[in-house]
Amino acid sequence: MPDDKHQDSHEEHGHGGHEGHGGGGHEGHHDHDGHGGGHASHHAQMVKDFKRRFYVSLLLTLPVAWLSPMLRGFAGLGEPAVPGRFMILFAFSTVIFFYGGWPFLKGFFKEVSKKQPGMMTLIALAITVAYGYSSLVSFGLPGRVFFWELASLIVIMLLGHWIEMRSVMSASGAMEELAKLIPGEAHRLKDDGSTEDVKVNELQPGDTVLVKPGERVPTDGEIVEGHSSLNESMLTGESQMVEKSEGDEVIGGAVNGDGSLTVSVGKTGDDSFINQVMSMVKEAQESKSRAQGLADKAAMWLTYIALASGAVTMIVWLTLFDKEFIFSLERTVTVMIITCPHALGLAIPLVVAMITAIAAKQGFFIRNRTPFEKSRNLQAVLFDKTGTLTKGEFAVSDTVVFDDTMDEGRLTNMAAAVESQSEHPIGKAVVEAAEQPGKAENFENIPGKGAQATVDGSNVKVVSRNYADEQGIEYDKDKVTDLSGEGKTLVFVLVDDKAAGCIALDDVIRDESRDAVAKLKEMGIQVMMITGDNQAVADRVAKELDLTDYFAEVLPDKKAEKVKEVQGRGLMCAMTGDGVNDAPALAQADVGIAIGAGTDVAQETADIVLVRSNPGDVVKVIELSRTNRRKTIQNLFWATGYNAFAIPLAAGVLYKWGILLNPAAGALLMSLSTVIVAINAKLIRTPESA
Template identity: 50%
Template sequence: MTEHSHHPAGHHAPVGEAEPDFTERHATSAAQHQHHGHQGHDGADDHAVHSHGQHAGHSTAMFKDRFWLTLALSVPVVYFSPMFGHLLGYVPLEFPGSSWIPPVLGTVIFLYGGQPFLKGGINELKTRQPGMMLLISMAITVAFVASWATTLRIGNFDLDFWWELALLVAIMLLGHWIEMRALGSAQGALDALAALLPDEAERVTDAGVETVPVSELRQGDVVLVRSGARMPADGTIVDGRAEFDESMITGESKTVLRAEGDPVVAGTVATDNTVRVTVTAVGDDTALAGIQRLVAEAQASSSKAQALADRAAAFLFYFATLAGVITFIAWILLGSLPEAVTRTVTVLVIACPHALGLAIPLVIAISTEQAAKAGVLIKNRIALERMRTIDVVLFDKTGTLTKGEPEVRDMATVDGGAADELLALAAAVESDSEHPVARAIVRAAQSKNLDLPPAAGFSSMTGRGVRATVDGRTVQVGGPALLRELGLSEPESLAASTREWMGRGAAVLHVIDGDRILGAVSLEDAIRPESRQAVAALQSRGIKVAMITGDAQQVATAVGAELNIDEVFAEVLPADKDKKVAQLQARGLKVAMVGDGVNDSPALARAEVGIAIGAGTDVAMESAGVILAGNDPRAVLSMVDLSRASYTKMWQNLVWATGYNVIAVPLAAGVLAFAGIILSPAAGAVLMSVSTIVVALNAQLLRRVKLNPSQVR
């Protein structure tokens, strides 16, 4: 079909400056998904493993298997332990050999369940980076040696730590299993999605429709996607329209209407109709593959919070070692070797950071998982941590706060004519054009369920407008150039409205019947309905909102005023966007930049947090730390809320975990022995287990943070 060429240079000028964005979007939509690199993710565990040095070389399944077997072996060890029986006030059953159950099974637990920690501790010693694994291995080794010394009656010690050793190993295995399962869940969910991709596709050929393996699809192929079927690859609809379920990509449960020219993503489901789609990306080049790669990168990325936990573990190692040495020397000087050994062993066992092992990693794991479920893909964990400190969110206008396509905004008629009749007439004339502006007029008429009169003889008049015959009348739609050519001038009643529209940067088109002006319509870049909520909610959280655009000042001012934005940067060239970020930073503000991923890379990279919105544009963009899989700007609020909540949980857990050790270790060492207060090994072990449970439960509370954009307030 002939494209529009009539949208005027005059009345249309303000939006005309924005229109390259419209055109670029339509022109590039077919190629949008070809930028996604991908690396294999069969070893999902490995990505989770390497994100936390403690787990190097181990998998989720290994921790799970060792935990269950260790737990099973721990039950008889705990039951037959005299110390535990004394603690709970019961006498274990006695039969020949019953006293050997704890040491024999305890040894199995030490060698089998404790193996990952012993290996990790040796590695930390070799690298001279003492941390969690060295603390754990030191505690279980001391408990193991002391318990055998007591069992074999070597020295006058009462250090029956078999039950404590068993529970210590079981709890630490459980903690590591939970952590790694959470770390891998986001990747696992996406792997499960990839597994749901169809094995076969229906490819349309000259000979008809043939069923082929998805692996045989190539760019440019046309595939038939029936109602209820999944998209086998990324593509662009060339025939038909259907409601698509995109929840697996965006986190939004509401279906989205996709029609001719619209991009669709592999893994999404056509729910109600059959469509034909031209394949634009297959396999590792699809948006889904790009998302999987991003999640893997996020799991492998470093984190300041994790570094903090590692430093805390190192501190506790030196603290426990020093406390153990001082305890031993102090009790030796007091003349009690058995008490010196007992107190020292108790200190080293209690110093083991059960809770610290979960404090930070579990919070990070759950926050990353929750974000992925909501369509917020954390590519760099530091970006999530920084989000709580942001002072201003800088939104790119076109495609972020707005839809990046024109929309009929207002209509005015001459002599009191019906606005709907005017719109129906304009839509009838425009119905044969595929220009974005023409489609906007037709879409507006369809949304009102207007009956369009039949039109014939469509023609385009370069630079002036379009013409068609409707009910035997020649009807034209165009801007100022068309009016000048026809020698027509606007009636004053109409001119007042068009001046107001142009004042806010709208494009104005007139509808002309013969030589009589019937009325005019205004078109503007459509503001996303979610944008108002996003701006208001950010401001209610004490965060300023700014907008940046290459559009003319009056267009930007109008959008900024409508959304109540704090600061507007207009007529900014793409290459200069990062300078505006720098200007805000020079004022002492921490900036989160939200862009569509097309030409915002420098600005996204310069900002404290770079957020790319819309998986359809450039999901693999390296400059963004966060990807919002959907196009809903309210998802930025999910980032802010999750960042603040996870930071609070991290510190609560860290304070609880380290605070417990700092208080319990001196008590175990006997600093208050003169007052008759000594923390027994049994009591310390119980309190230590309670500390671990508190930390784990506290981290789980993160799941209550509302991250669905529609629930954000």
């Protein structure tokens, strides 16, 4: 269940000064027809704005550096022969302060109004103190100007923010990438069979569109004519081409192969797969996590530490060491700059953005970040059986022959000839198992029992075991005892009212389930199953998959109780199901995972939604959660750890040995921490390549 306190992510992470730069704001923020264009343009304008302010301020800093007494003295240059140079310094620095420093000044007022002092407060205080004091010196107050420190600090901070915004844009590009999957136009079929090109947002459910070879499917729908292979890798993470034909569903954005398809439009607009995915990606990026809450608190305390450290530094140098005010002020400003939690504000958002984008590419979506972060500590995973561990559809598992003149292939072909006329799921499974189904004539249903037809001149019946027993048909019961005991569905094939054989059908276990269970157990996680099927079926599946524990004959409304039972054992558990009849269990679990979502991804009770019907993706969720934790800790260390030595260094504890940091050097150290945090987040890789 997603957090209900979504706010602009930049405001939450202390970047109050970002809002509205370059006239961006959030107007027109994300419409489905535009596929998130408002969000993208807002970030793009912010990047351009910081870039422009950086270059303008950098250009103006050059004459400030040339005229700066401190830099000239450091370089061994004499006083410049420039009349009124302090007024020139003041003029250039004023432009830098108000133009280059405006984002920080604006952010300062926003933080103060919210009573949430943070990074912007520290930067604004530092540059205001430097500018105000230097301006007074320019107009006659005895002292030393800080215009070079002011200019260099603003330039470095603008550079850091520019790098940050570029990183955020790059990391949070999942929505924009998804939006690109939808073509702008579609070939809509008219009543006379001709086509007309229309905007995709003009399509309505029930319209029919033509998808030519190599084109992207314009919207979700069902194939009414044609056969082709489609590439759905960008949507589902599945790299293999998927064969599709009449009656199959297609997802908007999939790339058509060599065949032409006629598609009946299903879901459009907000209901379409792409738009639901985009909403979930956006939701995930805005979802506030426990880790971010910790970072916010750390930033607030760093602000208080900075103010306190600055004040103590000023008092100690003025009173205990009897230093001049200008020296004490420089130490104070440097301390405040060093302690700025800029990198801390960036540490978690970048990891969140990268993890969210990677998850989307892997084929699953994080709807609630806190349970996702918990999943690294999972001790048990409960799977619903039907449709999760199994395919949820019948398939032939065994063929038993009673008549010595009959072989398995012929038996299956004769049964398939009869069932080819049937719409029953069992019939379809038999047909799919046949290599060469025969031709059937005089097809007739046997209500509640099966069907019959004439095949190769013989009367062939495909019926239930009850029918065979009721009719007194003789057969070798020993041959089917084990199959019946395993809970498999048995259909008998009668040829001219004699038992020719028996076909056993079962809900087939997914190949991926075996790998998923094995990997989860290797990770030290108990794997369990919940099913409404009888005990015999549950026993067979559990044995085949080597499950830790399982619950059989559980009604849908009782599944949540089984989750509670597992939690009562002291185990942190995840529930993995289809998200519909498993909703109470998904909500009860520590982590709710909806699997096999297909084109209906918005399962309200799930914390994580898997697009593919692949239980192996649960392993990826846990691995990515562990990667998320590792990168979060690393970034928090890089964002805050340097303060342990940087604050004392800035305060001047090594002054006796001639080591002093000026404000510009402090800004450089702090910005270096920011860059390291950004690079560390960008180095996050998928679980397979990690």
